[in-house]
Amino acid sequence: MRLLNATHALLLRYVMSLVANRHDAEDVLQRASVVMWRRFGTFEPGTDFVAWATTVAFYEVKNFQRVTGRSRLQFDDELMQTLAAERAHQVLRWSPRMEALEVCVAKLDPAQRTLVETIYAQGMDVSEVARRQGRAPQTIYNQLNFIRRALAECVQRRMAAAAS
Numbered sequence: 001m002r003l004l005n006a007t008h009a010l011l012l013r014y015v016m017s018l019v020a021n022r023h024d025a026e027d028v029l030q031r032a033s034v035v036m037w038r039r040f041g042t043f044e045p046g047t048d049f050v051a052w053a054t055t056v057a058f059y060e061v062k063n064f065q066r067v068t069g070r071s072r073l074q075f076d077d078e079l080m081q082t083l084a085a086e087r088a089h090q091v092l093r094w095s096p097r098m099e100a101l102e103v104c105v106a107k108l109d110p111a112q113r114t115l116v117e118t119i120y121a122q123g124m125d126v127s128e129v130a131r132r133q134g135r136a137p138q139t140i141y142n143q144l145n146f147i148r149r150a151l152a153e154c155v156q157r158r159m160a161a162a163a164s
Helices: 002-006 007-020 022-038 051-070 075-106 112-121 127-135 137-163
Strands: none
Touching: 002 022, 002 051, 002 112, 007 022, 007 075, 022 051, 022 112, 051 075, 075 112, 075 137, 112 127, 112 137, 127 137
């Protein structure tokens, strides 16, 4: 339980990189966590828990995509495994940066945070967001550019502070 809790955020980022929707990723990770809990006896203490957990999560992602048919692209198993392995490596390498980004996103004002979550986590199209808000799409793009710059600066400050 301690290992699973300690790696939850990392595993969620890994699954999100494969399914691209936060809500789906949370559902997949929940199912993967149940599988990990049931199969914990197959994990060998002293070995790489993250590697084991991302393997379990990978197969849950594949099952999710098969059952829901939500994968926009259909890759053969070998390519999917290669992509998943690269994502696992990237998630491990970017973990401190992602943690900094999460802190910075949390510091956004509620309207900015909602816009970021709507576009990037829920995957809603900018034109749809603009239509719902009664604004021009360019206005939304301008807001996103401003937010991205602010987030990039915040992340750079946090990373520099952590390095010193």
